[in-house]
Amino acid sequence: GPKVLQIPSHQIIDMGQMVTLNCDPVSNHLYFYWYKQILGQQMEFLVNFYNGKVMEKSKLFKDQFSVERPDGSYFTLKIQPTALEDSAVYFCASSLGWGGAQNTLYFGAGTRLSVL
Amino acid sequence: QQQVRQSPQSLTVWEGETTILNCSYEDSTFDYFPWYRQFPGKSPALLIAISLVSNKKEDGRFTIFFNKREKKLSLHITDSQPGDSATYFCAAIDRGSALGRLHFGAGTQLIVIP
Secondary structure, eight states: OOOOEEEOSEEEEOTTOOEEEEEEOOTTOOEEEEEEEOTTSOEEEEEEEETTEEEEEOTTSOTTEEEEOGGGSOEEEEESSOOGGGOEEEEEEEESSOSGGGGOOEEOOOEEEEEO | OOSEEEEOSEEEEETTSOEEEEEEEOOTTEEEEEEEEEOTTSOOEEEEEEETTOSEEEETTEEEEEETTTTEEEEEESSOOGGGOEEEEEEEEETTSTTOOEEEOOOEEEEEEO
């Protein structure tokens, strides 16, 4: 099936540093998402992105977070500066359309971020 | 505040038994309910989904039963197999959301013993 690739699979950084998580979405998808999963808890919505813009973001999407997809390359999540509570697995997802059956999200395998 | 709740948190069944995973929600604007399955270390993948207009959705050994009045769903897995061992997430889409954002439950970890 369609694949979403996330790079790297694991990132370890010191608190206060900047980190960029990369996502290569399904090639013909138009809608992109980031979700955050703390170990043992549910995936929580961070942000969705369409046509070069953030459409919705949750309270978890702090001011230190930003997303972009320059020129159809990687869809990135940047955290600057990082905090200890940012340690989690970050899942990228993409979908062809939105709403109901068209909104099947295809997820990447996640990037495990460890902030020390 | 959890908008989608799942129970039990974990479940162990014997091979061949029927597994029942429960899900409930609060928000009346939810209108589409996909279930995702996640194997350890892998990405969550869509398993089966149901919309507000249906009471039941079947796909092979997997069936969703939907009680709209009580805002409850259940996923039944008949003839459970060891390969079904995974975490199952119930999710809901808010039709009021600009891009149909998904609200996930905390998941049920299923172990099927041969």
